[in-house]
Amino acid sequence: MAEILVLGGGVCGLGTALMLAHDGHEVTVLERDPQPPPASAGEAWQAWERRGVAQFHQPHFVQARGRHVLDTELPDVRDALLAAGAVWVDQLGDLPSTVEDRAARPDDDRFRTITGRRPVVEYAFARAAQDEPRVDVRRGVTVTDLVTGTSTLSGVPHVAGGRTAAGDVVRADLVVDAMGRRSVVPRLLEAAGARPCYEEAEDCGFMYFTRYFQRRAGGPRPATPFVSAVGSFSILTLPSDRDTWSLTVFASSHDRPLTRLRHTDRWTAVVAACPRYADALDGEPLTDVLPMSGVIDRYRRLAVDGTPVATGIALVADAWACTNPSVGRGITLGLMHAARLREVVRTELGKPAVFADAWDAATESDLTPWYRFTVQGDRARLAQIDALREGREVEVPADPRSTLVRSMFVAMRYDADVYCAVTEVGSCQALPQEVFDRPGMVDRIMAVARGRKAPPAAPGPTRAELLALLS
Ligand SMILES: Cc1cc2nc3c(=O)[nH]c(=O)nc-3n(C[C@H](O)[C@H](O)[C@H](O)COP(=O)(O)OP(=O)(O)OC[C@H]3O[C@@H](n4cnc5c(N)ncnc54)[C@H](O)[C@@H]3O)c2cc1C
Numbered sequence: 377m378a379e380i381l382v383l384g385g386g387v388c389g390l391g392t393a394l395m396l397a398h399d400g401h402e403v404t405v406l407e408r409d410p411q412p413p414p415a416s417a418g419e420a421w422q423a424w425e426r427r428g429v430a431q432f433h434q435p436h437f438v439q440a441r442g443r444h445v446l447d448t449e450l451p452d453v454r455d456a457l458l459a460a461g462a463v464w465v466d467q468l469g470d471l472p473s474t475v476e477d478r479a480a481r482p483d484d485d486r487f488r489t490i491t492g493r494r495p496v497v498e499y500a501f502a503r504a505a506q507d508e509p510r511v512d513v514r515r516g517v518t519v520t521d522l523v524t525g526t527s528t529l530s531g532v533p534h535v536a537g538g539r540t541a542a543g544d545v546v547r548a549d550l551v552v553d554a555m556g557r558r559s560v561v562p563r564l565l566e567a568a569g570a571r572p573c574y575e576e577a578e579d580c581g582f583m584y585f586t587r588y589f590q591r592r593a594g595g596p597r598p599a600t601p602f603v604s605a606v607g608s609f610s611i612l613t614l615p616s617d618r619d620t621w622s623l624t625v626f627a628s629s630h631d632r633p634l635t636r637l638r639h640t641d642r643w644t645a646v647v648a649a650c651p652r653y654a655d656a657l658d659g660e661p662l663t664d665v666l667p668m669s670g671v672i673d674r675y676r677r678l679a680v681d682g683t684p685v686a687t688g689i690a691l692v693a694d695a696w697a698c699t700n701p702s703v704g705r706g707i708t709l710g711l712m713h714a715a716r717l718r719e720v721v722r723t724e725l726g727k728p729a730v731f732a733d734a735w736d737a738a739t740e741s742d743l744t745p746w747y748r749f750t751v752q753g754d755r756a757r758l759a760q761i762d763a764l765r766e767g768r769e770v771e772v773p774a775d776p777r778s779t780l781v782r783s784m785f786v787a788m789r790y791d792a793d794v795y796c797a798v799t800e801v802g803s804c805q806a807l808p809q810e811v812f813d814r815p816g817m818v819d820r821i822m823a824v825a826r827g828r829k830a831p832p833a834a835p836g837p838t839r840a841e842l843l844a845l846l847s
Contacts, residue, residue, distance in 0.1 A: 377401050378725055381538055381548035383519045386429055388693030388710030389554030390501040395449050395718045397510035404546055406538060410516030413502035417460035420499035434668055435586050435622035436494040437614045440467050441804035442708035443489040449715050454490060456500035461617040462492035467803050470601050477792040487799055492617030522564045528687060528728045533569045535688035550725060551689045557672060559695035570685040574677040580700035581758045583629040583669035585637040589659030591619035598656035606650055606836035608764040609634060613656045623647060623656045626702055628761045629669045636846045638667040645845045650836040673699045673751050679736040687728035690735050692717055699750040708804045713743050745807050764839060780818060783825035791824045
């Protein structure tokens, strides 16, 4: 069995470490933040200082596919999550009243997930890691350099470990970069003599304003839809552990007047003006409005012109690619990525050049399509928002693919199978193309949508009313 070094002890770094340890490897995790997980999930929310994760108190949701990965790869974490008060959520719960066939299906369970506030989710991973004898999590340790060993490919450095700020060297058969969206590994690789890795990066273009609430004793739980586009902004509620929920308004970061959503009174006025979401204000506020912007869409690849820039290292989860978080896929995709890494480690570890190619191929085939799909969706929504706030007509692309996607959103309001297919995409179980490739699916979507109109816009303030509420 191998020695593996994981850089970064966030959710996906710990998930990766646990999966590899369950296969018998000895795993060391180096995490910059010093505080260990607190004694309880409640303290994790209130007192766990995690400066290394800027989004620690931002809304988080684990998609059903993430729960499937926990079921098969990390049942210990799933059980720790449930023990920490995480909540079961049925992602088919928003089935529109216009769908007539409401009968349960034998495989409906695959749409149920387990989720909680981010500190609570991370607490579950951290406790499971603490209990795993083959995982050694060293906190308060910053990685400052990569250490190289004997190259197996001419001119390509081989990473053989990491050096910490204190000057200690940890050697390993494989180094996994799980340092998140701000990982400095590309710079460390260049300092170790590697060519620059391939990188695409842009501001995802959204800003987020979130407040958390908890159900009052005897009070109602909000029965709001998950997410709706209300003209030039969107609104999102996420059910969470212990009868808590997050309520987020997000908009284009170029929309200056909407930066006033950071003021609690204006934020509340805007939410109250959205009839389907006003109920979610009826709880005990746990926070003020938590603003966040400057979130980057970034994709990195170590294979450049068909050759790895380095061997002995694998990028995983956000350190590989991260996107606009409003679709809530980061942790789920990161766990899928970690599970894939486990498979490649099983067959290719010990053959650095083969491993590098296999890891690149696995990432490109299984994960990159999700990155591209998410970025594409963001751009479409931002174009729509920009048109609405500038008072322009929203452009409706007429190409066959766009027509099919629009028809799917119409058909899902009437046909349970199409609704399930859309939810499969939302919960990371299938890419749109996989759904469209199913025999008969395209014909069905087009037949159900024929003659029917696009769903009406979610009720809420007009642009003029919105600006008045914020002024
Ligand atoms: C506003 C917002 C909302 C989000 N909502 C969701 C959601 O609803 N659902 C979802 O699935 N995802 C969501 N995400 C994405 C999710 O937070 C990430 O996908 C997830 O945190 C990735 O986990 P990770 O372990 O890869 O990285 P991180 O959680 O970022 O962890 C990286 C770790 O590396 C450590 N580190 C960094 N540099 C060093 C160093 N030099 N030495 C040692 N350690 C280091 C950091 O301290 C940190 O602990 C959201 C993101 C944002 C920004």
